[in-house]
Amino acid sequence: MTYALQLAVAGIAVGSVYALIALGIVLIYKCSGVVNFAQGAYAMVGAYVTYFLVTMGLSPLIGVIVSMAIMAGLGALTERAILRPMLKAPVVAVMMVTLGLLIVSQAICLAIWGPDQRAFPALFPSGAVEIAGIFMTYNYVATGILSALLSVCFLAFYRYTLLGLAQRCAADNSRAALAIGIHVSNQVSLAWAMSAALAGLGGTLLATLNGLSLGLADIGLVAFPVIVLGGLSSLGGALIAGLVLGILQSFTDGWLTPVLEDFLRAHTSIYSVGALQQVVPYALLVLMLLLRPEGLFGRGGTERV
């Protein structure tokens, strides 16, 4: 039982990072109608920027905050410089541009820091805590708490503040928003800035768990099963789906894989199921797309004639 809880807790920690990344993608989607394939790049770049700042001497706290600010700037910049000129382009082309951004950012990080994995500076005290028989390193605890906190704060901001209301208006119907005086293009830039900042934080936190490498960008890809599960247009859905997927992965890794491998080894010549937890989100995604494409919480899509 404690083992199950242990898995669940680990899953929540990682899942909340997924949620953070996914929130950003949903936010951008609601505002620009674009699926940002480069969200993982924001996470990766955010981690590298934090690394750079902290190794330059900034304290971890300041480093993270400054990094988030820089990422916000980068997000707004990409929106202005690259997405603006493509307003009239088909959605597919814009998706490809974001993929191009992913490639470019990985190339730049590769050029500056090289391909090897680096140890990430400790942002949180080392050591672990034990609650009810479950062991967690401070890293995991902090990651989980910070991600969850920021996600919830963000949702609250979106729902309850005036600026959040402006965001929702701009996302829902840009023409109507313009008509009532909301500066829609600013809101869009803000959405991108916030998404990038959140992703940057997510990347930083992930780096504290797994180390700093170019592979951090892969989290952008895992975010897709998350948003399909949660519903492409639902922020709350992204949060819940992120947690669900994190827990699912954790259980797959900690329980399903050994069970499956025991079974297979006993009855077939297959020795290992490999990285099953990495493919489980995608299998789930396919299932969701076939059964309920709008996700658990999304609204059904309307087809424009």
Place this chain on the structure above:
Amino acid sequence: MKTRHLLLAVAAALVAIVVSLLVGRFQAYLIGAVAVASIGALALNLLIGACGQISLAQGALLGVGAYAAGNFGNAGCDFLALPAAGLTAALISALIGLPALRLRGLYFAIATLAAQAILEYLFKTVEPLTKGISGLVIKPMTLLGTPLVTDQAYAALSVFALFVTWLFMVWIMRTNIGRAFLVVRESEIVARGMGIDVARTKLWAFVASGFFVGIAGALTGFITRLANPEAFGLQLSVDYVAMIIVGGIGSWGGSIIGAAFVVLLPELIQRLGEFLNVPNVLSAMRELAFGLLIILFLIFEPRGLVALLRRLAPRIVAAAAVLLGRKEIWKPQSASRRRL
């Protein structure tokens, strides 16, 4: 298509085949690589450019072709391993396309992403067929008993396969299914209203495209003599999309040019790097150039290199005319239909 064009293409193919048999190993390898990439690019262009279905799963499909060819070839199927690999990939492609029947473009793109990930996983785990992470060793392809071992032989074979692929593409766009592709790309609603069986049309697009991607994968497998999961990841899928963007979506010649571009660019940068002596920046440079190219093309000339050249050609010709002292060299052509 005018007979003139066809003869030109046949001539070009013959020349390329002869050249591939005569040049050195490295050049032959490059020719083969460009030819194989072109086959994949043409296939992808059929799916994305002609039928408007976005797919990010080519990398994995190429892998399917390679693994299938390896298994069939190692089992002694001779050159039939090629079409067999094509059929296998066509089948998997149809499976990937099934969700397309129900999903809109964006969701479908994400589904192909999932397909890519799932196939990669299967490559690593279905050991009996793929030998897992260590990869499947592929014996050289045999042509009626004689094994093909030289780079030149494979280059010639690849060019021939490219010619056949190109012929198919031109032919299919003149048939009714090709016309249906275009309408479905334009608007599924209009297509459906017109009486086109949209589901069947899309599935055929996937099957046809998948077949040739499988051939490309099979050739890759035979040339590299190995199929391993690392080689068929998302990066490869993106490479191929880049090829058709750079070359121009909707232009067959453009796909070949785009493929040549993407394949030869690393070589170019390699030479440059050796010249300037900077190892790390090297691989980064290629990726950077790559990503920037995609972005720039999409923003400024989404119709690719071919369109860019067409735009510039009159100016170049006019400039040449001025230089040569002639008055009017460029005659505007009468309204001709834009065919793929």
Place this chain on the structure above:
Amino acid sequence: MSLTARGVTIHFGGLVAVDGMDLDAIPPEIIGLIGPNGAGKTTFLNCLSGIYRPTGGSVLWNGEELVGRAPHVLLARGIARTFQNITSLHGLSVLDVVKLGYNMRGDLDFADRLLSLFRSERALDEELTEMFLKPLRLADVADHPIQTLSYGHRKAVDLARALAAHPLLLLLDEPVAGLTSQEGMAMAGVIRTVRDRFGCAVVMVEHKMDVVMDTCERIVVMAAGAKIFAGSPSEVQSSSEVRRVYLGEPS
């Protein structure tokens, strides 16, 4: 060979767009479907042509239930329709579009389909131009891309496409909308010629009264989703019910 629509109803959320609509069509009659804006005429047409699935009622064609069948199935059964909004189909010429229609006709079997993949294009082009483009005066633009044509020409192409499918029932959605009165009369003439030559039934949704009165043998009047009157042109013109629906109650 007859169309029998009974009680066709369709809801969009809380809105009832078509409410128990009946219609009969037997080749070779030309039927006009008229009514004020928002009466549900095009929606009803969409129900007949498989684009919408009605929530209630039945549409029988030769005794076969068509409700819920996709347009390509209907086309195979001989029901073709034209559209109000002609999208520019990039990359296709006039002949391409007509050939699309031609290749979807109902009397096409598998062997024909297979052969069509290999048959010479030129002979087919000439045959189609003669049969479908000439009567619609499209012969000289046969290989022009659709997007270079005027609206009137595009409508004619759409009609040619529908005709090339050898329909037994032709559903026309505002065939003369957007045309000058001269073009409109020409189009009406073409519709009559087409009907005379091919013997198909025609159901025509239209607003231009002069064309309707001139071309249709029978007229059905729709208002608020239901049929309120049916009869010959002169009966419709003298009906006070129809006048009320179009012009409102005298105050």
